[in-house]
Amino acid sequence: MSTDSKKIKLKIPIADTFQSIKLWNGIYNLTDKEISILAKLIDTEHKEFCSKDHRVKTAEVAGITLGVISTYIKRLKDKKAVVIKDNVYEYSKLFKELDNVEISLHRNSGR
Numbered sequence: 719m720s721t722d723s724k725k726i727k728l729k730i731p732i733a734d735t736f737q738s739i740k741l742w743n744g745i746y747n748l749t750d751k752e753i754s755i756l757a758k759l760i761d762t763e764h765k766e767f768c769s770k771d772h773r774v775k776t777a778e779v780a781g782i783t784l785g786v787i788s789t790y791i792k793r794l795k796d797k798k799a800v801v802i803k804d805n806v807y808e809y810s811k812l813f814k815e816l817d818n819v820e821i822s823l824h825r826n827s828g829r
Contacts, residue, residue, distance in 0.1 A: 734761075736753060738813050738814060745812075746799045746810075752790060752797070752799075755780065756800070760809055760813060767809065769807075794809075798810075
């Protein structure tokens with residue numbers, strides 16, 4: 719099999735955070751509801767991601783209880799879409815900062 723030196727560049731229009739998360743969902747296997755909650759968490763302005771104040775504000779925006787938000791954050795942590803680093807919650811930058819993302823696909827030849 720010969721390799722072609724030309725690269726195919728794809729531009730994928732992303733209208734909002736929900737679509738951005740959906741693009742990467744093959745990695746995280748989130749449900750649509752988990753994607754929706756994570757998008758609201760990301761889009762709700764707050765200085766500390768997933769702090770109690772941020773959870774309260776997001777619950778209000780989403781029209782759900784604080785307990786439900788906490789349950790979803792646990793699910794998102796279990797699926798590695800949200801991580802705790804140095805006692806601070808973070809979400810994958812793939813979900814929001816797409817300008818500098820380049821994707822290379824490599825076929826695994828060792829079947």
